Amino acid sequence: MPAIRRQDVQVRLGQREDSEALSALATQVWLRTYATKGVSRLYAHYVLSELSPTRFAALLAESSAALFVAEHDQNLLGYAVVRESGACPIASVSGAELATLYVQEPFLGTGVGALLLEHVELWAEERMRAPVWLKANSKNDRALAFYSKHGYTKAGITFFELGDERHENVVLVGSAT
Numbered sequence: 361m362p363a364i365r366r367q368d369v370q371v372r373l374g375q376r377e378d379s380e381a382l383s384a385l386a387t388q389v390w391l392r393t394y395a396t397k398g399v400s401r402l403y404a405h406y407v408l409s410e411l412s413p414t415r416f417a418a419l420l421a422e423s424s425a426a427l428f429v430a431e432h433d434q435n436l437l438g439y440a441v442v443r444e445s446g447a448c449p450i451a452s453v454s455g456a457e458l459a460t461l462y463v464q465e466p467f468l469g470t471g472v473g474a475l476l477l478e479h480v481e482l483w484a485e486e487r488m489r490a491p492v493w494l495k496a497n498s499k500n501d502r503a504l505a506f507y508s509k510h511g512y513t514k515a516g517i518t519f520f521e522l523g524d525e526r527h528e529n530v531v532l533v534g535s536a537t
Contacts, residue, residue: 364432366471371479374420374427374439379413381436382429386411389462393497394527402523428479430463430472438463440476442483448493449518450531456484458494473506481534495520495529504530511535 374382387407395403409415420427425443429436441459448454458480463473484492495518496503512532520527 364437364467364470364472366475369430369432369437369470369472369475371428371430371475374416374429376417376420378429378436379416379420382416382427382439383411383413385436385439385464386416386460386462388464392465393500394522402525406522425459426480426483428476428483430467430476436464437467437470438472438476440480442480442492444484444488448515448531449495450493450516453493453515453531453533455490455533456480456488456492458492461494468502474510477510492534494532496532498528498530504532507532 390407390411391399391403416427419425419441422443424445425441428440428442430438438461440461443457443459445457448457458477461473461476461480463476481492484490493515494507494512496507497520498504498517512534515531515533518529518531520529
């Protein structure tokens with residue numbers, strides 16, 4: 361695989377035609393993050409329903425959200441979803457919610473995530489004049505280090521619940537603009 365440099369990556373708004381590729385990318389990254397003991401029926405059901413091309417097509421049509429894709433040679437490397445309507449689980453925090461920032465593993469550390477985050481923060485500033493907040497899996501040390509490097513600080517804890525499972529998530533907030 362050729363090395364990807366930051367300047368080789370284009371970031372643009374997602375389009376309906378991206379739905380299938382987004383679904384595949386999201387499934388791959390989500391399973392790598394959460395299915396650390398294998399793929400259970402619960403996980404399979406979640407992925408096939410929540411990360412389907414149909415769900416991505418609907419998300420791309422939302423007026424209160426933006427989905428940015430990072431691509432190289434017409435291949436998606438990662439994507440980010442930002443919403444103006446996300447209610448933060450920490451009452452004292454408001455702003456735009458970075459609902460998802462996923463980068464395919466081969467492209468971690470190449471600047472793809474930073475490019476996507478820059479677009480999200482610019483969108484939040486232009487649209488809402490507000491900082492960005494997000495939830496990150498508390499066991500995802502790489503993601504936590506990434507956000508810390510970009511000035512995000514811990515505001516509290518929440519949980520992602522799936523069936524009987526509770527996955528601890530850290531709520532992080534970017535610096536005010």
